[in-house]
Amino acid sequence: MATTEPVSTLTDGTDGSASDDVTPASEPSGTARDATADQAAQGRRMLIGLLRPYRGRLAAALLLQAVGALAGLAPLLAVIELGRELLAPGPVDHGRAWTSVVWGAAGLLLRVLLTAAAGGLGHLVDGELHLSLRRSLAQRLGRVPLGWYSHRSSGEVNGVVQGDVDTLHHLIAHAPGEFTSAVVVPAASFVYLACVDWRLTLVALIPVVLGVSVHRLLSTEERRREGMAVGQAMGRIGASSVEFVEGISVVKTFGGAGRVHQRYRRAADDFADFFLGYVAGSAGLASLSALVLSPPFVLLLVLTGGTVLITEGSMPPADLLPFLLLSVALTAPVAALGHGMDNIHAAERSADRIHEMLSVEPLPRPVHPAAPHGDRVEYRAVGYAYDDGHPVLHDIDLVLEPGTTTALVGPSGAGKSTLAQLLPRFFDPTQGSVLLGGADVRDIPDEELYQRVAFIFQDVRLLRATIAENIALAVPDAARSEVVTAARAAGLHDLVQTLPHGYDSVLGEDTGLSGGEAQRLGIARALLIDAPVLVLDEAMSFADAKTEAEIRRALGVLCAGRTQLVIAHRLQTITRADRIVVMEAGRIVESGTYSELMAAGGRLADMWQAQHGPGAGPQGEAHR
The missing domain is CATH 3.40.50.300 (P-loop containing nucleotide triphosphate hydrolases)
Structure with missing residues (x-):
């Protein structure tokens, strides 16, 4: 049958055989676990290697994001100081109050500028990396043996050239800022709150400890293996979809639409069962993590602890205000870290597949070119x-x-x-x-x-x-x-x-x-x-x-x-x-x-x- 490809996919090759149905993986042996760990480590090395040429600009983006994250605390600190001034006995010091407002506004403006600069630098690096990778992949795919394509579907090749390269976007353009904020903001908030009242600070840390503990249960080696299996299964389903659509005209011509559709539907059903089992295994822990890190739970815990300390007369009521504003800052980044780690693991797997394709041995060019004489x-x-x-x-x-x-x-x-x-x-x-x-x-x-x-x-x-x-x-x-x-x-x-x-x-x-x-x-x-x-x-x-x-x-x-x-x-x-x-x-x-x-x-x-x-x-x- 005829297959129409975009001009840009000239080097994508030809289709291979249809993908196998998706089936859940059985419990891996010790050797399989070691292989999975080695693959994950190789993925990290590949990822680090891909990012090495851009480490200077990435470091600059991290620094800008760190300073911007600290500046982002200024509005909250301004509200705290303004609240203390307004709640203090006696007349309000208008100069001090307006100074707090100005510092808060300045911090907010600085945060916007630095965060935008960090994001722009990250996206610039991301664009350069994408261009470099796609050029390298196109160059390599143009030199690999044409027979190499006969064992790979166009969906599989496109999954690396398009999907895996795109997977790196979040890691380059967004993850550095998210991780920097996830470290800087909680650390600064913790230091400030500990100076206000160390006892209530310990209470505010309870959701953080619970959230990290639950996250560790969700990040076991077994869960990582299951995540890799889901990614591989999604790739097979994607390739199966491409081949089903590309082959439908021939299938219909020869009266096999029902059989082929049934095979595709069975593959999709098997994947759905596999994926639902994967999700069901973590649904309870994920819900518990979301609960203990949620703002209502954190505020309820802080209000309870603060009420006890205030009623005992061991803490001024005004000192509760910083905890109400900053305690959520301790937990929100922890929740983001879970998604961030998922993105990092996905990027590691993508980097490994990209490196695998870039490592395909090309056909050697002639050392001593020869011209044929005749057509024998x-x-x-x-x-x-x-x-x-x-x-x-x-x-x-x-x-x-x-x-x-x-x-x-x-x-x-x-x-x-x-x-x-x-x-x-x-x-x-x-x-x-x-x-x-x-x-x-x-x-x-x-x-x-x-x-x-x-x-x-x-x-x-x-x-x-x-x-x-x-x-x-x-x-x-x-x-x-x-x-x-x-x-x-x-x-x-x-x-x-x-x-x-x-x-x-x-x-x-x-x-x-x-x-x-x-x-x-x-x-x-x-x-x-x-x-x-x-x-x-x-x-x-x-x-x-x-x-x-x-x-x-x-x-x-x-x-x-x-x-x-x-x-x-x-x-x-x-x-x-x-x-x-x-x-x-x-x-x-x-x-x-x-x-x-x-x-x-x-x-x-x-x-x-x-x-x-x-x-x-x-x-x-x-x-x-």
Whole structure:
């Protein structure tokens, strides 16, 4: 099917397989707990590393916020002093009263100015960090092996580039000010109140002690693991949502909407059960924490203690006023710290995922660039194994002579796509070499390689850009006449003429393309590149009979005289191929023409009978 992407997500890659359903995690073992702790520590190190270049400006923001927080106490202290003056016996000292008002107003103004400066500096650093991270991610994603994307969904990649980078916003722009206020304001308030009456100060600290104790119960290692599991589950649900929406047209076409919707709904229900269990485990403690730190509870406790001291005659009534104004300042930041720690843990996890993506090994650039001479393709003793050591190709020797068509057939998992993707260098073989025109593809610069090798796969990626820009993706300086010529040859021109703005119609805004139409656009791209070598992965997988005929005609124009490597799932499409290669378990088990292999009665004959029934003859046309 066709997938329309914004222009800015050109390096996001292609979709992978659907995400697994969300299931609650079982009680972790000691090893799992150690791994979680190590991951959290690594996240902190990654976070510190990301922030290191900005530590000077962040320190300045902290200093501004600290002074601003202290200045913010001035209005409260002014009210206290004004209250003492008004409640004192005898005439009111107007000069002293107005002095308190002026100092309070000045403190308020200073707080506003310093807090705004601190916030502005924090947001400036946040913007620079976001820009730097996204540039680094885009640069790295543009250099990683294209095969890396086949194991990751677009939702997962976007979750790091967009979501995880955005998660750092609160930590940079807001958390420093919140944490500074959470330390400075209670400390200053405590010192002032202790000087007024140490006994009532101890009473005012009771909610703080209770709140911190409850918060510690909510911040155990087990709760942190559960929080990480919730974050991972939300990421899987997000990726599942993207894939469900992107795949709905194909699903509906083949009548599977009910089954796919049921799988998605089951995944969402499993996540909901998991999340409700996570919330239920902390709801009681969270409610208790909110209660003991709430202003009504704090004021009730202070009023009770103050009433006892005043009625005993051991404290003047006027001394109760500072406790009524400042005791809440002791507890409010503690409540904010709980949310702040959650944001810090989330930022640590995001920093770890960002670092993981930035650490993906890019394809090495050629040390000694080589230019291919001719279009002969040769696989020499090629083997490939994924990162987990699982081998998928074993000692492949294969030659594609110029101007010939070679078809790869075999069951799913035989290694056909992996073998084909080594030619345009989606990744490098772990053994042996792939040569184009006598040069190892690892020694051919990317620009040269992709001018010589074009590929059309089942899922054509479309940008949220004009039709013309999508066709000229690999040749951005192509003239409009060249774009139109390629579209005509691909059988797309008549459709484009019916669109509101013709070739300037924007995909995803002015129009959309069906799967068959998108595949014709992919053919137009390849025609415009005019590459002598083509890799085709069942380019008609989503086409109906009429569209298939049109795509066949377009492929006939595209493939004429070119060296072709075709991955075939429907055998009738490759009966006239110059060579058919049958693969099983990462090995070549048969090779020859259609007539030779059918006469031999081997694996190709068995596959043909499985698809068409005993005695069926060849049908359809080859990709030639």
